Each structure stands twice: as structure tokens, then as C-alpha cells.
Amino acid sequence: MRGEVRTGLAGVIPPLVALALAGIVSSVIVLLLGESPLRIAEVMVTGSLGSLSSIANTLEEATPLIFTGLCVAIAMRSGLFNIGGEGQLVVGAFVAAWVGYRVGGLNPVMHITLCVALAGAAGALWALIPGILKARFGAHEVINTIMLNYVAFILANFLVGLPYFKKPGQIPQTEDVLSSALLPRMTFLYEYTRLNLGFVIAIACVLIIYILLEKTEVGFEIRSVGHNPLASRASGISVVRNTLIAMAISGFLAGMAGSERVLGVHRHFISPFPFGYGFAGIAVALLGRNRPMGVLVSAVFFGALASGGAQVDIETNVPRELVTVIQAIVIIFVACEYPIRKLVFPRRRTAT
Amino acid sequence: MTEPVAVFALSLLAATVRKSVPLIFASTGGFFSERSGVINIGLEGMMLFGAFSGALVAVLAHNPWLGLIGAAVVGAFIACVHALATITFRANQIISGVAVNLLAVGGTVFLTQVFMGGERSFSLGPADRLPMWGPFLPLAYLCFICVAGACIFAYYTVPGLRLRAVGEHPRAADTQGINVARVRFAAVVMSGVLAGLGGAYLPYFSGSFAKNMTSGLGFIALAALIFGKWHPAGAMAASLLFGFADALQETLQGRGGLPPQVFQAIPYVLTVVALAGVIGRSRPPAALGRHYERESPG
Numbered sequence: 001m002r003g004e005v006r007t008g009l010a011g012v013i014p015p016l017v018a019l020a021l022a023g024i025v026s027s028v029i030v031l032l033l034g035e036s037p038l039r040i041a042e043v044m045v046t047g048s049l050g051s052l053s054s055i056a057n058t059l060e061e062a063t064p065l066i067f068t069g070l071c072v073a074i075a076m077r078s079g080l081f082n083i084g085g086e087g088q089l090v091v092g093a094f095v096a097a098w099v100g101y102r103v104g105g106l107n108p109v110m111h112i113t114l115c116v117a118l119a120g121a122a123g124a125l126w127a128l129i130p131g132i133l134k135a136r137f138g139a140h141e142v143i144n145t146i147m148l149n150y151v152a153f154i155l156a157n158f159l160v161g162l163p164y165f166k167k168p169g170q171i172p173q174t175e176d177v178l179s180s181a182l183l184p185r186m187t188f189l190y191e192y193t194r195l196n197l198g199f200v201i202a203i204a205c206v207l208i209i210y211i212l213l214e215k216t217e218v219g220f221e222i223r224s225v226g227h228n229p230l231a232s233r234a235s236g237i238s239v240v241r242n243t244l245i246a247m248a249i250s251g252f253l254a255g256m257a258g259s260e261r262v263l264g265v266h267r268h269f270i271s272p273f274p275f276g277y278g279f280a281g282i283a284v285a286l287l288g289r290n291r292p293m294g295v296l297v298s299a300v301f302f303g304a305l306a307s308g309g310a311q312v313d314i315e316t317n318v319p320r321e322l323v324t325v326i327q328a329i330v331i332i333f334v335a336c337e338y339p340i341r342k343l344v345f346p347r348r349r350t351a352t
Numbered sequence: 353m354t355e356p357v358a359v360f361a362l363s364l365l366a367a368t369v370r371k372s373v374p375l376i377f378a379s380t381g382g383f384f385s386e387r388s389g390v391i392n393i394g395l396e397g398m399m400l401f402g403a404f405s406g407a408l409v410a411v412l413a414h415n416p417w418l419g420l421i422g423a424a425v426v427g428a429f430i431a432c433v434h435a436l437a438t439i440t441f442r443a444n445q446i447i448s449g450v451a452v453n454l455l456a457v458g459g460t461v462f463l464t465q466v467f468m469g470g471e472r473s474f475s476l477g478p479a480d481r482l483p484m485w486g487p488f489l490p491l492a493y494l495c496f497i498c499v500a501g502a503c504i505f506a507y508y509t510v511p512g513l514r515l516r517a518v519g520e521h522p523r524a525a526d527t528q529g530i531n532v533a534r535v536r537f538a539a540v541v542m543s544g545v546l547a548g549l550g551g552a553y554l555p556y557f558s559g560s561f562a563k564n565m566t567s568g569l570g571f572i573a574l575a576a577l578i579f580g581k582w583h584p585a586g587a588m589a590a591s592l593l594f595g596f597a598d599a600l601q602e603t604l605q606g607r608g609g610l611p612p613q614v615f616q617a618i619p620y621v622l623t624v625v626a627l628a629g630v631i632g633r634s635r636p637p638a639a640l641g642r643h644y645e646r647e648s649p650g
Contacts, residue, residue, distance in 0.1 A: 331454065
């Protein structure tokens with residue numbers, strides 16, 4: 001059904017072919033601009049992997065994508081499209097900032113844990129709204145998650161404008177979080193890096209979600225519901241319960257992404273909050289075939305694209321938006337895996 | 353409020369129409385695509401491409417009418433990408449729509465910088481903008497004609513019946529000799545044309561193209577379509593309602609009363625409520641989102 005049990009070569013080759021095709025299309029675009037694709041590629045690689053500082057940038061860009069990629073992936077494994085990562089992230093970011101500057105007198109471990117946990121919980125609650133509407137009324141989660149993205153932006157914009165939350169001044173933003181809530185930056189890699197402990201938390205989440213999905217009963221039930229809800233129900237697995245669990249975990253991860261951005265990078269909530277990690281998470285999950293390890297790899301890949309793209313913007317006259325365009329092209333080609341699979345494995349019968 | 357009530361009401365009405373035009377275009381476009389069975393989350397991206405190309409062609413050619421054609425053609429072209437991916441290559445319709453939106457966010461700024469030498473926005477000169485016909489731009493009249501046309505087409509013509517049949521029961525339609533893929537392709541392209549025109553309204557209205565200037569209007573149009581129960585007239589009414597909320601929000605700004613965010617949230621909240629079936633259930637076309645594969649002979 002939804003790209004569930006394809007392992008080995010059959011699982012890895014279509015995304016790689018899609019990447020290659022996306023590379024060709026991007027090269028054509030670069031050629032049309034009168035630049036050499038090889039030079040762009042070189043700048044991309046050195047800009048993302050060429051030095052400790054650029055590697056740190058890559059991992060910093062990858063960190064929120066790991067969270068949002070997992071967010072999309074776990075929902076997808078339960079058969080749900082969570083396009084609401086964007087809104088869940090914003091809700092989480094707001095809560096992290098609030099708890100971060102408001103609650104004092106805690107040691108860093110306690111404070112960070114509290115901020116991240118409450119941000120995750122806020123994201124989970126936000127995701128549970130479409131989850132409940134789906135489970136209770138059969139309302140399509142795609143539309144609802146999209147609508148709730150905008151409700152989240154508007155709500156956060158409203159709240160941050162209230163005197164209770166707003167830092168005095170013209171800009172709608174909160175106070176900076178207390179130093180006890182800051183995620184320590186990995187300055188041993190590079191002095192000015194914004195790479196922080198959130199990256200380690202993200203890796204831990206990859207492992208936790210992997211174990212949850214592959215080694216526990218809950219994970220089995222989630223995958224089972226995603227694979228075939230009718231058969232699952234017939235064998236006594238509650239579709240409603242697992243829909244809600246998957247959406248809650250999914251939203252929790254998006255909320256954590258928001259806390260990482262606030263506690264590790266921006267240090268406060270600002271409206272409008274930087275946009276795009278939620279949608280990019282869809283690309284990450286898709287390329288990573290909705291598997292935790294795949295998400296990790298593809299998040300680092302997209303992180304490298306982002307940090308390499310920033311370098312391209314500086315060094316050449318190709319605008320950095322090329323990266324977003326490449327992301328979109330990758331998504332389209334990965335989504336069109338059916339003809340690719342036909343091309344690569346012409347004799348294998350494939351179900352869709 | 354100091355001015356007479358009648359003046360206030362008239363200006364509010366005019367503002368409502370101005371705010372609704374892009375929504376009416378895009379939701380009518382969404383009607384074609386979705387009633388043929390293809391989900392179109394990419395409306396937002398098609399609008400953004402329409403806004404960009406409408407403005408760009410108008411500026412380069414110093415002719416807003418050519419700009420309109422440009423917006424329609426580019427909208428159609430982007431819709432072709434969505435149609436090719438989802439109908440021909442059987443990509444997931446939601447994923448393809450997300451890709452179209454990303455492509456628009458990145459692509460329009462990318463192309464702006466390419467054409468405008470590093471700038472991230474550009475303005476239309478006086479000669480590049482559509483004339484006012486009375487209180488509105490010509491597009492304001494065109495959008496209502498499009499709604500009427502869509503109603504007549506879908507409910508009083510044979511191709512319109514085919515369109516709806518394909519979205520409800522493709523297999524039955526196929527048995528009747530209707531080419532499901534072709535009808536869907538045409539419907540998606542039509543949605544791109546209309547979304548492109550709706551997007552083009554924005555730079556003509558504001559006088560400039562700016563990064564991500566649709567800022568969710570395509571999703572509000574989608575919401576209007578759902579709230580209007582997948583009917584062009586219903587979608588138009590919902591667009592006017594959402595436009596009214598927006599106009600009211602702007603009119604009341606700085607006059608006290610409810611915070612503007614309450615009005616901004618109305619379209620989204622109403623859609624969630626409508627989908628949950630609280631105010632009469634909004635039922636999507638039966639085959640919406642499903643690929644159709646002909647049974648292979650033998």
C-alpha cells in the first residue's frame with residue numbers, strides 16, 4: 001500500500017534513480033543560467049562537507065528536518081498524512097520559548113527537559129485535533145492538518161502580541177529564554193556554530209522511533225493499521241486508538257523540532273516563525289522511505305543541500321532558492337517511483 | 353465610526369469583492385480538478401506561479417493583458433506537471449501537490465532573481481497594470497463569469513457530466529467509453545488556468561510581486577471549495593464569506609473590537625468544523641484521491 005515492505009535493492013534503487021534524475025534536471029536549470037553544474041556541485045560539496053564549520057552547518061540544518069521527517073514518517077506508517085508538521089512545530093516553539101523564559105530557578109537538565117517535553121506535548125495536542133476528527137468523524141486529516149497550520153500561525157501571532165508574552169518593543173517576539181534553558185552549542189567544532197545538543201536529541205529520537213516501530217507491540221499495531229486497517233480491525237487491533245497514538249507521537253516530534261529551533265538557535269519565539277521545516281519533513285520522509293534510519297540519512301542530505309545552497313548563493317550568481325527547487329524536484333521524482341520501478345525491475349509485478 | 357452607515361457598508365462590500373476575487377478563481381479551479389477525482393493541494397503553488405508570471409510578463413511586455421495570458425499559460429503548465437505526475441505516473445496526489453507548492457515558493461523567487469538581477473520582488477509600472485473598470489479590476493467581473501460558466505458546464509453539458517462521472521465512479525465512466533485519464537488531465541489543466549488567473553490578480557491589485565505573496569490563499573480557496581460542498585456556486589459563496597471576514601478585519605483594524613486574528617482564522621476554523629460534519633456534512637467526490645487503472649485485458 002504505502003511503500004511498506006520493500007526491502008533491499010528494490011527499496012533503495014528507486015530513490016537513488018529519482019535523485020539522479022533530479023540532479024539532471026537541476027543541472028539543466030543551472031546550465032540555462034549560464035553557470036557550470038560542475039562548479040555549482042563543487043561549491044555545494046565544499047559548502048556542506050568541506051570543513052568542520054560547514055559540516056556543523058549541515059548538521060545544524062539537518063536537525064529540525066530529522067524531527068519533522070520522523071513526524072511525517074511515523075504518521076505515514078500508520079496510514080496518515082500529517083501535513084501539519086509546520087503548525088505543530090510553531091505551537092511547540094511557542095511553548096518552549098514561554099517555559100524557557102518564564103520558569104526560573106531550575107537547573108539546565110531539568111529546565112531543558114521541561115521545555116522540550118512541554119513543547120512536544122503542545123505539538124501532540126495540536127496533532128490530536130485532526131487525529132480525533134479523523135477517528136471520530138472520518139474527516140480527512142490532510143485538509144485538517146493544513147487548516148490547522150494556519151490556525152497555529154495565527155494563534156501564535158495573536159499570543160505573542162499580548163502584553164503578557166510580548167517583549168517590549170516593535171517586534172512581536174518573546175523575551176530570550178533563560179540561560180538554563182539554552183541547548184548548549186557544539187562550539188568545540190566551530191566557534192560560531194548553531195549546531196546544538198538538539199542534534200543529539202534528534203539522533204536519540206531516530207533510535208527510539210526505530211525501536212518503537214520495529215520492536216514493540218505498539219509499533220507493530222501502528223504499522224498494521226497503516227498497512228491494512230480492515231484486516232487489523234478484524235484481528236482485534238483498534239484503528240482509532242492507533243490513529244491517535246501515531247498522531248500524538250507525530251505531533252510530539254514536530255513540537256520537539258520547534259523547541260530545538262528556539263532553545264538552540266533563535267533563543268526566543270518570533271512571529272512569523274521561520275517557515276518550511278514541516279513541509280521539508282515531507283520530502284525527508286519520502287526520500288527516507290518512512291524509515292527512521294532512512295529519515296536520518298535523507299535529513300542530513302537535505303541539510304547538506306541547504307548549507308551548500310547558502311554557499312552557492314554567496315559564491316555564484318545562482319540564487320539559494322535553487323535548493324527549494326531541487327527539493328521539489330526530488331519529491332516529484334520520488335513520488336513518481338512507479339514508472340521508475342517499472343524501468344528498473346521490468347519483470348517484477350508491482351502493486352500500488 | 354463617524355461616517356454614515358451606508359458609506360461604511362458600501363466600502364465594506366467593495367472590499368469584500370476585492371478580497372474574494374482570487375479565492376473565487378482558485379476555488380472554481382479547484383472545483384474542476386477535485387470533481388474529476390484529483391486532489392489539488394497545489395492550488396497555492398499554481399496561484400503563486402500565476403502571480404509571478406502575470407506580473408513578469410506585464411512588466412517585460414508593458415502589457416497587463418498579455419500578463420494575464422502569461423499567468424493562465426504558466427498556471428496550466430504547472431498544472432500539467434501535477435497531472436503528469438499523478439495521472440500518468442500515478443504519483444500520490446497529495447505529495448505531488450506539496451511538491452508543486454515547494455516548487456512555487458522556491459521557483460518564483462529564483463526566477464525573480466534571475467530576471468530582475470538579484471532582486472527578490474519587483475513593482476509594476478502604471479502602464480503594466482490593468483485598468484479599473486468602475487470600482488474593480490476587470491478580473492473581478494471575469495471571476496463571476498467563470499463561476500457561471502463552471503456551473504453551466506458541469507451541470508448542463510455532456511462533458512460536464514463526464515467530468516463528474518469520472519470523479520464519482522471512474523470504472524463506470526470508463527465502461528461508458530469515457531477516457532478517464534484524458535478527462536482528468538483536462539480538468540487539472542483547467543484548474544491551473546483559473547488558479548493562475550486568481551494569482552495574477554494579486555500583483556495587479558497591489559502593484560508589485562513579492563516573495564510568497566499568496567501566503568495561503570490557495571489553501572483558503574481549497575477551504576472555500578470544501579465549505580461550498582464541492583459546488584462552484586457554493587465555493588463562490590464561501591469565497592465571498594471568507595473575503596468578507598478578511599475585509600472586515602482590515603476595516604476594523606485600529607478601531608478596537610475583536611483582535612484581527614479572530615477574523616483571519618475564520619476560513620480555516622470553519623473548514624475544520626464543516627469537515628467534521630457539524631454544519632451539514634461536506635462530502636467529497638467518491639473517487640477523490642484514487643488512481644484509476646484500467647483492467648488489463650486477459
